[in-house]
Amino acid sequence: MHRFLFALLITAIAIPIGKGQRYRLPKTVKPTRYVLTMEPNLSTNAPTFSGNLIIQFQALSPTTSITLHANDIKIATSSVSIVSSTGANVRIWRTTSNPEVQTFTINLRQPLVSLQHYNLTFSKFTGGLGTGEGFFFDRIFTNEGESLIAATHFQSKGARKAFPCFDEPSFKATFIISLIRQPKFFSLSNQELDHMEELSDGRLKDVYKETPPMSTYIVAFSVLNFKSTPVYERHQIYATSEVINDVFVPLQLSVLMLKSLEDYTGIAYGLNKLDHLAVPNSFIIDNAMENWGLILYRERNLKYNPSAVRDIKRVVTFMAHEFSHQWFGNLVTPEFWDYIWISESFATYFQYFTASQIQPTWRLMDQFNIDIIHQGFLEEEEKGAHPLTYEVQDDQRFPPFYVMYEKGASIIRMMVHFLSHSIFQKAVHRQFQCVTPQDLYRTFQEEINGSVQKVFLGGMNLGDIMQSWETNKGYPIVTATRNYNTGFVTLKQHSPFENGALWSIPINYVYSFQPNFQDTTASFWFTKEYDIIYENVTTGGWLLINKQQTGRYRVNYDLENWQRIIAVLQSDNFQSIHVLNRAQLLNDAFYFAYQKIIPVSIPLTMSEYLAREKDYIPFAAFCNSLAYYLYTYNGNTDKDETKFFLNHRFKDQITPPGPNDYTQEYKIFRVRSVFKSVSVFVKYCLRNVLGFIIIIMVLGRSIYPPPQYLHQGSSTFFSARAKNRFHIVRRATMLHVTLPPHQ
Incomplete structure (x- = not known):
């Protein structure tokens, strides 16, 4: 099963006992x-x-x-x-x-x-x-x-x-x-x-x-x-005559994906065939359904058009998600729908991981941070926070999809890093009979206990650690305050969603004098409201917590440390900070600014470094964060500062990678992420000149989508009317923006 339209009611099963109780x-x-x-x-x-x-x-x-x-x-x-x-x-x-x-x-x-x-x-x-x-x-x-x-x-x-x-x-x-x-x-x-x-x-x-x-x-x-393709190894695709010629690339990919999952899990696929059925888009509730041996897809999620860049990532990740369910869901089945996250969270993590094994140059595990971690934060902030384990009542729905997918997958990725990839993979080999979260943790703990590779869990077992991540709403915020005389760092954790909630947080950190971002296991476990880092501290340079944003938490700093981070980002040495942490810093800084925790000048000044940035991951974080900031605080006084900043200090500095840098993975990213952000700008900002200026800045002087994305009708920004507006704004702002011919 895949996300977006998932809204199935869970019903009960026996004679009513009382109002509010459920039936099994x-x-x-x-x-x-x-x-x-x-x-x-x-x-x-x-x-x-x-x-x-x-x-x-x-x-x-x-x-x-x-x-x-x-x-x-x-x-x-x-x-x-x-x-x-x-x-x-x-x-x-x-x-x-x-x-x-x-x-x-x-x-x-x-x-x-x-x-x-x-x-x-x-x-x-x-x-x-x-x-x-x-x-x-x-x-x-x-x-x-x-x-x-x-x-x-x-x-x-x-x-x-x-x-x-x-x-x-x-x-x-x-x-x-x-x-x-x-x-x-x-x-x-x-x-x-x-x-x-x-x-x-x-x-x-x-x-x-x-x-x-x-x-x-x-x-x-x-x-x-329907029509069908020939059998390709164990795979065959069925579709209407109008679609069948567009499914041969997915047919080839299916063989690679199945083998990748068999190799990783160490468990052979349980059947001798795997059919794929493409049905009309309005035919099924979900975008796809992981039936064992007969996967259903909406046509658009199995139809591959090589001239449409957006199709590439969508098809690959949808297929990878449903393939992952052949193990995580079909073999490992939640005991009841309360624990559906066991199925969906693992499948969402592995849809990125498996697809990245098939297409390693696409950097899908880097895109995971933008698509899943950042988006999951946003969904909970905007729509409400829920725990992973969600007691389903009779006439209620499943937990919101962003809990099962984004939140759950982010926590699975966090487990991968604090356990290590090798321990996690070996545990996956063992865990195929689990049906509740406790079964999952117990089986993983058995692998930890039996491994010669030591895993630092701070004296806790995995079940103790995961209890808070499974049952708490939302996510924690860690605030780090440095003492520039002693070097000690005071940490505080709190929840923006429920008072008094505490997590077992895997803390790792890096200083400017030793920027090692590769070891993402926990340096120590933060389980109290307050704690202090005494070891391996310094008063100089910058401090950064949460390497590669492997933990599902936000990090705020004292203003001096923010300024030191900004200083290195604006220097020639900005790449000494890992690209995923550059994206994290932008996303966190904008969040804390629109929560009035830090001045808006922090994320805006930080964003100036993007004039040097050549990687698309930080650009995605910037676009999404700024779009949400402008939407959320429309009419707020801070927006005047943002407008001044964008108009007078920033508009000529942002130059995203140009058309010559359109590698395959860059195209996929730009269309799916940056232009998604543009659609947010269009929806909420186009009624004023500032909105136009932002779009021009983000797209760059000669940046525009490939022609195949310009035929989206009235829903696209690049319509004839929008094109005329673009020219008006170009003249008004003295910016030289090149647009392709309207199609």
């Missing part, structure tokens, strides 16, 4: 295998489906009722039967449906025998093919005619709309799936096709091999008449 399926039985047959009818204007099902289960207690999920499907009591493994029929008293919690309960006349196995049969159930979550249908018209598709998207509670099931992540079972279809269609499912049967009326029945144990939300099947 009782753990009185355990499903072990589903034998499922489905037949969609695509020949009508209101497509339907029918099916039959055998659920093999084990009784875990002598219960007289079985409760599972069913939603918007019709099940007759007469179609339900239960037989024990000894062949004895289990007498059913009655069945009841509870639409409020989407359950179907079977009451029995005698209790089940604990630990005995049973077959629960639904001889027939029916339902309608809808849109979005569940079993859905679409009709697409192309130049080659009509394409039809019925497919599934089950996360988080869609499986119950297709067939009766135990629709919680912890109820894993194997699946044998059969699909009945007309000859003009073909079918797909999680596993390989085992065999095909011809039915008496000309229909065909495709029977698929049994899957490994898996949760219902990653079950997938489809009946369709």
